[in-house]
Amino acid sequence: MAQVPPHSRIPLDLPLDHVGSDACSVDNPASGMIREILARVGDKWSMLVIGVLHDGPLRFTQLHRKVDGISQRMLTQTLRNLERDGLVQRTSYPEIPPRVEYAATPLGTSLSEPVIRLALWAAEHQGEILAAREAFDEAE
């Protein structure tokens, strides 16, 4: 299931030094950027919303159902942040009853790919993580 998607054109010889060394070290101001992005993307819900919106626009209530466990408050807040960052576009139709659609922007869609990488990594290594966790918990 971990096959590389056909339209993925990310070179696999990615330089891994970009986080740890001079190109982008933690002493470097660039790390602030990383931290900020991870904060945005890594919050409890943003990535899941981006994920479900990749398939197409959804209404508020549809999103509420699709993203399991999210509260109304958090969904609203998350959508606001994503909209603010240009990752999601909100379109309101002045009808009765009111209808509001949320769609991923091209920018938001482009974010899906790295997010999916992470998801794949998680899927691939979840067994190892769980095993390590059990071993650790049992050893103490």
Add this chain to the structure above:
Amino acid sequence: MAQVPPHSRIPLDLPLDHVGSDACSVDNPASGMIREILARVGDKWSMLVIGVLHDGPLRFTQLHRKVDGISQRMLTQTLRNLERDGLVQRTSYPEIPPRVEYAATPLGTSLSEPVIRLALWAAEHQGEILAAREAFDEAE
């Protein structure tokens, strides 16, 4: 980068179902797992630690200096979590004065790659995000 039409209903050859909740079972093991991974990866310090450890093992105080702004408490806690998940290996040398080394495991190193993709995405689109943010803030 891979251009994807914003609202295309093209079937995803990427297993995006692991991100949302719909394609998973009711209990959503995959979604919960993703969420958990994102929680680990997205917390304030884990990735920075993984990042600096990518270059090689470091001692506690070295880490403390390299990861700017982290408190002793959070460094300890972060390292414990990473160790528990098998991402970091802790080695204690019974010497005087005591010496403890932290090294990224192969699993931890493999995590760097998707994270770096995220960082690269951030670097690439940071300008767009900031512009969108300014436009949004100004419009309200």
Add this chain to the structure above:
DNA sequence: CGGAATCCCACCTGATACTG
């Protein structure tokens, strides 16, 4: 239907002090 406003608390986090 799609929110906004309010209440409230668990937990995250930093600061400080102490220990083997």
Add this chain to the structure above:
DNA sequence: CAGTATCAGGTGGGATTCCG
């Protein structure tokens, strides 16, 4: 050096209620 212990403040996020 490499932590642990304790306290205190801020905040993330759920539950509930109300509104256009």
